[in-house]
Amino acid sequence: MDSGRLHAVRGEIVHFLADPAERGAAALEHFADGLLILRDGHVAECGPAAELLARLPPEAAVADRRGMLIMPGFIDTHVHYPQTDIIASHGEELLDWLTRYTFPAERRFEDPAHAAEVAGFFCDELLRNGTTTAMAFATVHAASVDALFEAARLRRMRLITGKVLMDRNCPDFLRDDAGLGVEASRRLIERWHGRDRLLYALTPRFAPTSTPAQMQAAGRLFAEHPGVYLQSHVAENRAEVDWVAQLYPAARSYLDVYEHYRQLGPRSIYAHCIWLDDADRARMAATGTAVSFCPTSNLFLGSGLFDLAAAQAHGLRVGLGTDVGGGTSFSMLATLNEAYKVLRLNGQDLSPEQAFYLATLGGARSLYLDGRIGNFSAGREADFVVLDPSATALLARRNATAATLVERLFLLMMLGDDRCVAETWVLGQAAWRRDAANP
Incomplete structure (x- = not known):
């Protein structure tokens, strides 16, 4: 040897x-x-x-x-680092949560010093909980992305993040411009993607907060950069699903909106995926799109119960996400605890073997990184x-x-x-x- x-x-x-x-x-x-x-x-x-x-x-x-x-090392496939300071905020469903807690917290990330301080704490908290790889949301501010990538780089962690794209249905102080937001994303890709262990993710927050023009531009940029990731949310909450149906009446489903704008495929990861049907699951499987199962936030916000059996039946790639700050812990062990309970409520079982697989190799596969980690x-x-x-x-x-x-x-x-x-x-x-x- x-x-x-x-x-x-x-x-x-x-x-x-x-x-x-x-x-x-x-x-x-x-x-x-x-x-x-x-x-x-x-x-x-x-x-x-x-x-x-x-x-x-x-x-x-x-x-x-x-x-x-x-x-x-544990792999967290969906987490919001700007929401670190609003974890365990009381009593709202998803859309109210965004308005009351999330958007005001994210406004503070226009300050690079604040972004850097939170990013350092966030990465240390991941490591303290045994998490060595994370796919994380930043904010609309390019400085928030720089701060998180730099904090992860200093700790030699593998991290995926990107600037949030959001140009409607949000406060003016967080509203992006469809074209300028994508151009800022392009510059961030050039600066960070593939540097050390860092990878870039295009990040339309979710379909309701991006105009068709921004969605189209994001899909085009995703196609132009084959190694880049895309992360978003889909079908987390019933009111959210109804809202998307009103905004995109021609779409067959919420997921169909993302497919229309060429945002499905390998290295595309969607959090929650609760209120999907089998046609949606089949499309995700066929395109190689992955799911992040976020049990603690789904319970905390009262969003619903994920159907792991249906995801497995369709051959979907599934990882686990803490979804802090809607999620209530950085701990993957605590997340497995809640995942077990979610599935019991849904008439399913989560064996210990399957649980720790999801937290390690399953997460790596959902991120197409199983040749490197897991x-x-x-x-x-x-x-x-x-x-x-x-x-x-x-x-x-x-x-x-x-x-x-x-x-x-x-x-x-x-x-x-x-x-x-x-x-x-x-x-x-x-x-x-x-x-x-x-x-």
């Missing part, structure tokens, strides 16, 4: 090679005493410690994390989280009675939160440590 810049982490390792909904138990790879060998920020090898330690050069450092669970296959970027299964007295007590890995994973998703994150590693180096944060 080439010893060049090798080091390793030892502990209980769990990751996914495929979707458990398709491959069952064979989708999960588990090493009760495993070794993750790292070289130059990437995974060199992963397997049983007894086997790999014997081949590891003696000078290679080994971080001993036995008693901890090592998993790929599991510990050789060559993947070495982003991972070290989880403490005894982080709280209750977890420790309950884990003492758990007989299987699946039981222990279920306990983590139902009783776990940010306290379970002992460390978060980015590109093979520790980026956050609980002990360092709480000396």
